[in-house]
Amino acid sequence: MWKLVRVLVFLILIIPVISWLAWKLEKKRPINLLVIDKTTPEKNFSEHLSFFWVANQSKWVKPTGEEYDYSKDFLGFHPGENGQYVIKDLKVFGKGSSAHLADSLDVVFFADTYGIYNSNWKDHPDYGKDTISLFYGGLQAEEFNLLRELKRKGKTIIAEFNFFASPTSPIIRKQTEQLLGVNWSGWIGKYYHSLDTLINPEIPQWLPELYRKNYNSEYQFRKGGIVLVNNREQIIILEQDVHLNEGLPILKSSLSTQLEYNVPEEVYYPFWFDINEADARNHVLANFEIDVNEKGKRLLDSLNVPNKFPAIIEHDKDYKFLYFACDFSDNNMGIYSSYFRGIENISSAFYSPDQIKDRKMFFWNYYRPFMLTVMDSISAKQERRTKYLD
Template identity: 30%
Template structure:
């Protein structure tokens, strides 16, 4: 009798057991038999204050999920396969491994061996990153900013016809202005000096995540922080700070990243997706193709304010152009900065599952943006880089 009851229970639980055990095993099995792809990628991330590797974690998850490997056959290791700052968790903070110790000949050799160069972040690491005092506005730089060796690499990548990808904070502070100018000339990108970020509520009584230095800076220039409700804060390199309020200055509650359904380079991305984090406002040379752009839908008053700040109606979000035999991409947003666990990359179809669970319109969870926009964008850039490598 007990055996019969157990059989009935197991029969009823069969769909649940399949979902919990059978489906993951099936997914893992498919992933293991899929062939790997060789792509040599040189990754630079100077903003690694801890072992979360936030600024390049999404890239490495995508590389491992899509089974990209080095030409040696080795897989990409998130804590090893990049140049920049390596945190130790000790009193010495960490160590640096970058191109400054390389001769021009060594940089040229490294460039020739690489199919893709990815500049994830150059902001750097500061003593305040290792302090619990969030009131500190600016602390001593430990390491960061572009230098001449990085410029040399970008120049050689262009000459050698490689694919170059640079993200938000690649050229801003603390990169010296002469170095930035060289970067802008090589990449065909001109930073306006402005960065911006969306906040769900600008009321400091309701939102403790607004940085204290930002509040103080605004009060210093405008007398008081009289901002309430959803809004955007624009900050210029010179220190100028402006607040844009939803409905008064712009109509889209938060910036939308728009992608034309049919675009020249064939990128398959959501036509509209909200973006709630930092972005920089850049101008691009005419030979760039806009993959996606930011749209805040400014009111007439907001449009006048943008013009007075020297800013356009629309801002590029992701752009690409041919550069000799290679390509250059720029992502004008902190797209790669994702908190939280992505889960194991070793399961086929996992991004599709996450896209179904994370609704594209849900901006509260940054992983929604990763699964719906950034992971598909990265995947397609890697595919195109692989094709360019074979040509």
């Protein structure tokens, strides 16, 4: 009996060491990566942390061989202590630097351009108040110029939810849409497990007021459902059992996507998303579907909103472009688990399968395998290019 216990203790102690050594001894992959995240009101850096998690597990390092640091190696808003902050963006490279910068970079990831508002920054005096004003954010002309150069030079561009949406100016938005072949409808949405403002503190304060303004009717929603709003201050509320057969948006991947990226056919997605169209230059790897009944379909049709729309858009010819029409990378992962090879084999220990809103479940079941495939493909392309130049 004691012999068995000693063996088990030994295995418990030695397996993590072997797992770490297996990761540590793998070949480093130098990738010149630029991450842009303007929505970092807190120091958890959740909008880009899971991207760095996969990059670290994929052994992506700086051209110098140094590991990337998710808390420092990004452009955007850098919060400090006692309300202090630093804003680092493309302006630090100087005017007209886009072409030179695009030459040096392999991958640019736009994690979030929503930005910092007085109401979402805890160190701001107006935090939590009804008055909402932009402090810093939106896609800027310098970033559009970089995008144009990256595309021209055949580099990799990855972006996700809020890339096209407010507070980016209409002019920059239109230019970016035309450049990349994606058209934002103006609509964004999110699932709420309860629409009752007394029960669910996540319901924004402006939501009931906007509903009353649009419909001249009292806000009386109590069940779960999906809220859709657009940049013209229109709102649609789809309530479970009233408008919806299935309460949550469903992310559905094509068969080819399932096979190439090792992802399931369907997963629930209870977080922010936007509604876009992709032109003929791109193809759709996965769609969002909202399972509405006849009443819900009529409500969507009244404002020309589809119940099926792209979730993942790709261009993979003369340049690489991936757009995730959702908060794909928003996940407060623990970075240290990325240092262990084979950690995915015990991933079920990190989340509860009964908690649909658990972002870690989405990370392990969909995000990690998808992004790992993406990063492996980029690494292989870079290695082929390096051998060719040598």
